[in-house]
Amino acid sequence: MTKFFPCLLVAITFVACNPPQSSSLPPLPEDMNHPAAQIELPETERPKNIILMVGDGMGLTQITAGLYSNDNQLNLERFPAIGLHKSYSSDNLVTDSAAGATAFSAGRKTYNGAIGVDPDGKSLYTILEEAEDQGLATGLVSTSTIVHATPASFIAHEKQRSFYEAIAADFLDTEIDLFIGGGKKYFDRREDDRNLLKELRQKGYHVSSYFEEKLEAVTVDYSKNLAYLTADSDPLTYNQGRKYLQFASELACDFLDKRGANDGFFLMIEGAQIDWGGHANNTDYIITEMLDFDRSIGAVMDFAEADGNTLVIVTADHETGGFAINPGSTHDTIVGAFTSDYHTAALIPVFAYGPGAELFNGIYENTAIYHKMRQTYGFGELATGK
Ligand code: MG
Ligand code: ZN
Numbered sequence: 001m002t003k004f005f006p007c008l009l010v011a012i013t014f015v016a017c018n019p020p021q022s023s024s025l026p027p028l029p030e031d032m033n034h035p036a037a038q039i040e041l042p043e044t045e046r047p048k049n050i051i052l053m054v055g056d057g058m059g060l061t062q063i064t065a066g067l068y069s070n071d072n073q074l075n076l077e078r079f080p081a082i083g084l085h086k087s088y089s090s091d092n093l094v095t096d097s098a099a100g101a102t103a104f105s106a107g108r109k110t111y112n113g114a115i116g117v118d119p120d121g122k123s124l125y126t127i128l129e130e131a132e133d134q135g136l137a138t139g140l141v142s143t144s145t146i147v148h149a150t151p152a153s154f155i156a157h158e159k160q161r162s163f164y165e166a167i168a169a170d171f172l173d174t175e176i177d178l179f180i181g182g183g184k185k186y187f188d189r190r191e192d193d194r195n196l197l198k199e200l201r202q203k204g205y206h207v208s209s210y211f212e213e214k215l216e217a218v219t220v221d222y223s224k225n226l227a228y229l230t231a232d233s234d235p236l237t238y239n240q241g242r243k244y245l246q247f248a249s250e251l252a253c254d255f256l257d258k259r260g261a262n263d264g265f266f267l268m269i270e271g272a273q274i275d276w277g278g279h280a281n282n283t284d285y286i287i288t289e290m291l292d293f294d295r296s297i298g299a300v301m302d303f304a305e306a307d308g309n310t311l312v313i314v315t316a317d318h319e320t321g322g323f324a325i326n327p328g329s330t331h332d333t334i335v336g337a338f339t340s341d342y343h344t345a346a347l348i349p350v351f352a353y354g355p356g357a358e359l360f361n362g363i364y365e366n367t368a369i370y371h372k373m374r375q376t377y378g379f380g381e382l383a384t385g386k
Pocket of ligand 1: 149272
């Protein structure tokens with residue numbers, strides 16, 4: 001009780017308990033020490049595989065607009081466990097995608113722009129790296145460039161999200177089994193003249209791209225890691241003809257299931273452009289990207305239901321646009337309105353299915369998603385120095 005008393009006093013003086021924007025935020029409750037995080041799940045209740053799906057900028061209104069535009073239904077309705085996370089970063093109540101994804105990947109609140117590093121710029125050990133070290137197969141799929149903030153925060157360690165070439169080089173420091181996304185130019189036309197696609201081939205990867213063949217045409221060699229670049233820079237919008245997310249999600253599930261046949265896998269799939277529709281204050285852009293992401297969720301759920309040993313988590317890093325569905329809207333025509341062309345600080349929904357899903361009920365920090373994933377995998381104490 002005494003713990004909350006100072007906050008109450010502050011409230012009486014009409015000053016918000018929540019820290020103001022852009023100020024340094026108070027120390028966090030350590031999610032790792034949260035009672036729920038101490039429960040060790042019995043082995044029978046642990047998933048072999050975890051698939052984390054991030055709809056960038058996907059707040060509740062984006063989901064709602066997609067649902068009403070799609071005969072009043074979404075694959076998200078197949079999820080039995082639903083929670084909310086607090087999305088703020090270490091230096092701003094309104095997070096960006098770098099800090100938001102680093103919270104998921106490494107369990108630390110950090111500053112906006114940080115890719116897999118803490119507020120002091122020190123590299124964090126990500127769940128993807130830990131999964132790799134534990135012998136699991138790993139993958140990243142995105143509809144942005146693969147070096148963009150969300151996928152980058154799972155595999156790279158850079159002080160600024162704009163260091164795209166450095167982020168691409170960080171991929172070479174890992175043994176990631178599969179990655180699919182745009183940004184080919186950051187791999188093969190670099191200022192340092194390295195050709196990272198050549199280096200990936202030398203490391204034993206099967207490397208291909210939109211330039212050589214469609215993703216659907218790739219002959220998959222399950223004995224090799226797979227890298228496929230979907231665009232030279234940013235992939236197109238769904239409306240412009242980018243249709244690969246659902247197929248890439250199915251391919252990734254099948255590929256990693258075989259690669260991780262013994263120990264399981266970790267896969268992050270991002271629907272990146274829901275956010276870009278929000279930045280553009282474009283309702284149709286939001287809805288088409290939302291529905292593309294939802295179809296991919298459906299494909300992943302089909303895999304998880306058949307597999308029976310896969311935990312699927314769907315969430316967003318933040319909401320984008322302060323999107324609202326205004327009066328005059330119908331199921332067929334959403335009248336969208338926006339308060340911003342940037343992100344907002346609203347609580348963000350989390351959907352979970354599979355072994356351990358019930359841990360995702362409730363309200364918690366965005367960083368708790370990392371701790372809950374480690375908990376369900378049954379990863380123990382973090383090794384020191386990591
Ligand atoms: Mg993103
Ligand atoms: Zn954004």
